[in-house]
Amino acid sequence: MADLLGSMRRTHNCGVLRKEDTGKTVTLMGWAQRWRDHGGVIFIDLRDRYGVTQVVFNPEHNADVHKLADTIRSEWVIAVQGEVLERPDGMVNPKMETGEIEVMVSELKILNKSKTPPFMVEDNVEVSENLRLEYRYLDLRRPRIAKNIMLRHQVGACVRAFLNENEFLDIETPVLTKSTPEGARDYLVPSRVNTGLFYALPQSPQLFKQLLMVAGYDRYYQIVRCFRDEDLRADRQPEFTQIDLEMSFVGEEDVMGMAEQMIAKVFKEVMGKEVKTPFDRLTYKDAMDRYGLDKPDLRFGLELKEVSSIVEGSDFKVFASVVKKGGMVKAMNAKGCAHFSRKVIDDLTAFVAVYGAKGLAWIKVKEDGSWQSPIAKFFTDDEKAAMADALDMAPGDLIFFVADNIKVTNDALGHLRNRVAKELGLIDENEFRFVWVTEFPLVEYDETEKRYVALHHPFTAPMEEDLDLLESDPGAVRSRAYDMVLNGTELGGGSIRIHQPEMQEKVFNMLGLGQEEAEEKFGFLLKALAFGAPPHGGLAFGFDRLIMLLSGENSIRDIIPFPKTQKAACLLTDAPSEVAFEQLAELALRIKKDPAS
Amino acid sequence: MADLLGSMRRTHNCGVLRKEDTGKTVTLMGWAQRWRDHGGVIFIDLRDRYGVTQVVFNPEHNADVHKLADTIRSEWVIAVQGEVLERPDGMVNPKMETGEIEVMVSELKILNKSKTPPFMVEDNVEVSENLRLEYRYLDLRRPRIAKNIMLRHQVGACVRAFLNENEFLDIETPVLTKSTPEGARDYLVPSRVNTGLFYALPQSPQLFKQLLMVAGYDRYYQIVRCFRDEDLRADRQPEFTQIDLEMSFVGEEDVMGMAEQMIAKVFKEVMGKEVKTPFDRLTYKDAMDRYGLDKPDLRFGLELKEVSSIVEGSDFKVFASVVKKGGMVKAMNAKGCAHFSRKVIDDLTAFVAVYGAKGLAWIKVKEDGSWQSPIAKFFTDDEKAAMADALDMAPGDLIFFVADNIKVTNDALGHLRNRVAKELGLIDENEFRFVWVTEFPLVEYDETEKRYVALHHPFTAPMEEDLDLLESDPGAVRSRAYDMVLNGTELGGGSIRIHQPEMQEKVFNMLGLGQEEAEEKFGFLLKALAFGAPPHGGLAFGFDRLIMLLSGENSIRDIIPFPKTQKAACLLTDAPSEVAFEQLAELALRIKKDPAS
Numbered sequence A, B: 001m002a003d004l005l006g007s008m009r010r011t012h013n014c015g016v017l018r019k020e021d022t023g024k025t026v027t028l029m030g031w032a033q034r035w036r037d038h039g040g041v042i043f044i045d046l047r048d049r050y051g052v053t054q055v056v057f058n059p060e061h062n063a064d065v066h067k068l069a070d071t072i073r074s075e076w077v078i079a080v081q082g083e084v085l086e087r088p089d090g091m092v093n094p095k096m097e098t099g100e101i102e103v104m105v106s107e108l109k110i111l112n113k114s115k116t117p118p119f120m121v122e123d124n125v126e127v128s129e130n131l132r133l134e135y136r137y138l139d140l141r142r143p144r145i146a147k148n149i150m151l152r153h154q155v156g157a158c159v160r161a162f163l164n165e166n167e168f169l170d171i172e173t174p175v176l177t178k179s180t181p182e183g184a185r186d187y188l189v190p191s192r193v194n195t196g197l198f199y200a201l202p203q204s205p206q207l208f209k210q211l212l213m214v215a216g217y218d219r220y221y222q223i224v225r226c227f228r229d230e231d232l233r234a235d236r237q238p239e240f241t242q243i244d245l246e247m248s249f250v251g252e253e254d255v256m257g258m259a260e261q262m263i264a265k266v267f268k269e270v271m272g273k274e275v276k277t278p279f280d281r282l283t284y285k286d287a288m289d290r291y292g293l294d295k296p297d298l299r300f301g302l303e304l305k306e307v308s309s310i311v312e313g314s315d316f317k318v319f320a321s322v323v324k325k326g327g328m329v330k331a332m333n334a335k336g337c338a339h340f341s342r343k344v345i346d347d348l349t350a351f352v353a354v355y356g357a358k359g360l361a362w363i364k365v366k367e368d369g370s371w372q373s374p375i376a377k378f379f380t381d382d383e384k385a386a387m388a389d390a391l392d393m394a395p396g397d398l399i400f401f402v403a404d405n406i407k408v409t410n411d412a413l414g415h416l417r418n419r420v421a422k423e424l425g426l427i428d429e430n431e432f433r434f435v436w437v438t439e440f441p442l443v444e445y446d447e448t449e450k451r452y453v454a455l456h457h458p459f460t461a462p463m464e465e466d467l468d469l470l471e472s473d474p475g476a477v478r479s480r481a482y483d484m485v486l487n488g489t490e491l492g493g494g495s496i497r498i499h500q501p502e503m504q505e506k507v508f509n510m511l512g513l514g515q516e517e518a519e520e521k522f523g524f525l526l527k528a529l530a531f532g533a534p535p536h537g538g539l540a541f542g543f544d545r546l547i548m549l550l551s552g553e554n555s556i557r558d559i560i561p562f563p564k565t566q567k568a569a570c571l572l573t574d575a576p577s578e579v580a581f582e583q584l585a586e587l588a589l590r591i592k593k594d595p596a597s
Helices: A063-069 A129-134 A143-165 A206-214 A252-271 A284-291 A317-324 A342-353 A381-390 A406-423 A501-510 A515-529 A543-551 A581-586 B063-069 B129-134 B143-165 B206-214 B252-271 B284-291 B317-324 B342-353 B381-390 B406-423 B501-510 B515-529 B543-551 B581-586
Strands: A025-038 A041-048 A051-057 A077-086 A101-112 A188-190 A198-200 A219-227 A239-248 A280-283 A304-306 A328-334 A361-365 A398-404 A434-438 A443-446 A451-454 A481-486 A489-496 A536-542 A589-591 B025-038 B041-048 B051-057 B077-086 B101-112 B188-190 B198-200 B219-227 B239-248 B280-283 B304-306 B328-334 B361-365 B398-404 B434-438 B443-446 B451-454 B481-486 B489-496 B536-542 B589-591
Touching (some): A041 A063, A041 A077, A051 A063, A063 A101, A143 A219, A143 A543, A206 A239, A206 A536, A239 A252, A239 A543, A304 A406, A317 A398, A342 A406, A536 A543, B025 B051, B051 B077, B143 B543, B206 B219, B206 B239, B206 B536, B239 B543, B284 B434, B317 B398, B342 B406, B501 B515
Parallel strands (some): A051 A101
Antiparallel strands (some): A077 A101, A219 A239, A239 A536, A481 A489, A489 A536, B041 B051, B239 B536, B328 B398, B361 B398, B489 B536
C-alpha cells in the first residue's frame, strides 16, 4: 500500500549513532530542531525521543536534496537517508552524545510541515504555564519534560518487575464504584440505567484490596488512578496515581521490608543510587518530640527540645501560663546563628505565625556566653543554667522558643526547623534520607465534629498492646500504621488492617459510626471479614510524588503527561465543558445554577 | 509488636511441597477447604492461592493441637507448623500437585473464623450468578475464577514485557477528560469547581495517543480502563480494559507485525502454544464475499458463493427480483447435510430471520444426484447445471440460499455458516486461527442520519490509491484500517491515522461535520496536526476478550475481578447508589425523575 513513507523505514533513531557507525548508510526520521547555513551547506539538528543527530545537506553532494532542505523550517517532520561521516576534528560536539558524527543526506522526504510553534521546543524557555498546557504536545517535546515522562515509564516498569518477582498479582479494581470514605469529596458519575443513582470514582482501592485479601489472593498490587474532588492546591491534581499493594499473613515489618526493597530497587536501577536498607524507624512520638512533624527531614540536626518543666515556674508568664493550660514550651538551638539580624528574626516570626504561633521568643548567646534576649530578664540563674544545659547553648548560638498548645508548637517549630536548615545550607540535595514513622495514634479528637476520627482510615488495626485503652482512652491507642518519609516528604503509607469483624465493629463504634451508618457504608466489608479474612496489611505510594522526587521537579504538572490546572481544567481539550441538554435529560438531571430558584 | 501471628511466618505456600521436602519443618497458612476425620485423625485440605496441602492432626502426635483442630470449620483461616511426611503408598493422591506429602501438625493457630459460606468454595457448584456477585470475595476463591484472575495478571505482565523490550513507553492519559466521539454514549462527571460543566470518562485514549505521537513519543502503550454507557448486552461491561498502542513513522504492516509478535508471545508464554507469524491477511471484500462477515472463523470451510448471475434470469421471481433491485443471491453448501430434518431447517430459517433474512431456500442433493427442493422446479437444466458446478454439489449435500440486500444476505449466511459448522462439529476447539482483515471501507452511508459515517473512526487514513474517490464516491474509498480476528472473534483493531491537517479536514467535511462542529469537537487535534505530526498508526486490543479466549470462559464476568451486572450494578458494594442532597447541591444539580414536571 502506497503512502508518504513509501518503502523508507528508520534504520536507527536519532540518539544512537557513534564514531563506530562511520560509513554506514542510515535512515533517520524526526523533527527539525535547529537549522543553520554555513557557507551554503545546511546543517539540521534532527530530534526524536532518543536524541539529536546533525544531518548535513551539501549542494555539492546532492543539489536537489539541498534545495528541498532549504524549505525546511522549525519542527517540520522529515525522513533522511545518507552516510554516517566522522565530523572533522574542530567540529566535534562533546555535549552531544552523537557529537562525533553527522549524516550526509542523499535522500530527503518532508513528512509533514509545521506552523511556527508558539514557543521554542527547548528547555529554559520563558513561557506561561497556560500556553504550555494549551499546546501540551509541544511542551511534551521539550527535553526536560520528555525525560520526566520516560522516567515515569521506567519507574513504573521497575516497580512492576519487582512486585511480579515477589508474586504480587496485578489485579484491576473498579473505577465506577461506590463512595469510599477517605475523608475527601468524591467525584460522582450519574447512572443512566438507574436514574437518580450515582457511582463514585475511587479515592483509593482500599476496600477492594482488602476484599482481595479476603478472597485469598495473598499479594496484590496495582498502579492505579485515584480521584479526589478537593479544593486544589498547587501540588494537587483531581486525578492522581498510586502504587497500591496489599499482603496477607503479614505484620508491619513484612510490609515495610517489602516496600523498602522495592524503593531501593527503583533508586538503584533508575537513579544508580545505592540505598541502605533497612531504613531507620522512628515512632510518631519520637518524630513529634524531636522534629515537631510526622514527616521529619533527617538530613540535618537542629532537633527540638521541650523545656516546659524548666520554665513552668518562671517569672515569664507567657511560658508559665501555657504550660499551666496544658500546652508546651519547646525550643530549637539554631547553632551559630547569633548573627541573624532583627529583620531575619521578624521574618521567621511571621513564618511561624502561618502555623498559628502567636510569637517566636529568642535568645542569642554572645561570645562571652551572656544572653541577648527580650526574655532573658525573666529567668533565674538556675533556670538559665538548666536551659543552657538542655539546649547545649554555646557562644554564637540562637535559640528559638514557641509556647502554645502541643499541635501549634510542634507544627510551628517543625516547619521553622526545615526553613532554618534550608537558609543555613545544611541540606545536602544529593542525599536521600529515608525513615519509617510508626506507631501513629489510631484516632484524634475532632473538635468540630465532637468525635474521634481515624488518623489514617477506619480499617487500620490498633496495636495489641493498647487494646485495653480502646474504650477508656481512645486518643492514647497507637495504631499499626506506618509512613515512609523521604527528605521530609511522605512517599507512602499504610497499615496492618483489622481482619476480625468484631474488632472492626468496635472501631466503627469508637468513631461514632452508628450501626446503621456502618452497615450502609461498610456493610459489605463487615460481611466479608466474617467469612475468613486473613491477617493482612498494605501500603500505597504516591506515584506522582515519587516521580517528582526522583526527577527533582517542583511542579506535579511537569511529571504528569496531561495535567490539569489548579482549577481542574484541561486547557488542551477544554475539559470540563458543556454537554447537550439531551444528555442530561437521559440522566434525569437538571442544572440548577441559581440557588434561589 | 504483638499480634495474632506472633513470630510465626510462612515458610512455604500450599502449592509447593513435594516428596523432596520430606523431613522439613514448615509453616503454612491458608483456608480450611475440607475436613475429614479418619479413625480419630483429622485431615484438613489447606488452601491458598498457590495450591492445596493436606495437613494432619493426630491426637497421638499432639493432643492439644488435635483438640483445637476439632473446632475448625469450612473456610476458617489457620496457621500450622509441622513436619513434612511422605504419604503412605496407598494414600498418595496423584490428582494433587502436593499429593505425595502431608504435614503432621505440631502447632496450630486459628487466625480467623468463618461463617458458613452461602455456597461451596469449589468449581461446578450450583449457585445463581447474583449470589456469586454479592459474595464476590468467596466466588473469587473458587479455583477456576482464581485461575482466570491469575491468567489476567500473567497476560498483562507478558504484554508489558514485550512492549517494554520494543521501546514502547507506558504513558498515562486522563480519565477525567472531554467527550471522545467513538459513537457510544459517554459517562459524564459533573464538575464542582466549574458548576454546569462536565468531564467525560474516555471511551478510549484515541486522541491522547495521537497527541503523544505529535509530541514525539514514538511508541506508546497503556493497559487502560475505558468506559461506554451502552445498553448492556450479555458480554458488555460499562468499564472495560484495552491494550492500547500507537507507533510513529510506520505503515500498516509495521503495526500488524508488532501486534502479531506480541500475541504470539502471549500464546507461547502463557499457553505454551506456538503461533505461526505472519498471520493470514484477508481484505474486507474477500472476507465478505467468502464468509459473509468481517470477522470470519477460518477453522472450517463452508465458504459462501454468490449465484446472482446464474439466477437473475430464472423463473424463480424471488431470486430474480432481488437481483434486479440491486440485492444479491448467495449460497452455502453444507456438505453432507442432506439428512437435516424439516424441523432443523425450520430452526435455521428462524435463526437467519434474526439477521433480517425473509426466508431460507434450500436444495437437498439426493443419492441419485437429483434435487429435493421446493424451488427446484423454477430452474432450467442449464441453470441447475451452473449452480451445481458453482456450488460443487454432490449427493448428500444441502445447499442454503439467502436472497436479500447485500448486508442482510451476508449477515444471515455468515452467521448461518458459523452455526452449521458448530452443529456439524467442524470446529477444532484447540485450534487458534488468526487472520488480519484489511482494506475496510472508510465510511458507510447511514440511512437514518442521511450522511456518511466513519466505519472505524474519523481519524483513520484513507488508502492512497483511493484518494481520487474521496469526493466522487466516498463509499468506495478503502481505509488503512485492520482488525485482528481470532476464531471468528475480533481481538483488536486499528489503523494508520491521518497525520496531515488538510486531509483530516477533508474527511471531517466528508462526514458532514461542519467547520464549527469539527472545531468544537476536534479543534485541538486539527491544531496539533498542524505542528508537525509524524505519520503514525496504532491498534487497541480488547483485554477482557483476549482473556476470555485464552481462558475458554464464555462470560466476561468470569474474567473481571469485580464485574457489574447487565444492569450495570455492583452487587457487592451496591453501586450505583443514592447520594446526599448536599453533594448534588455542591454540583448545582437536581434530579428530575418525572419528565413532566
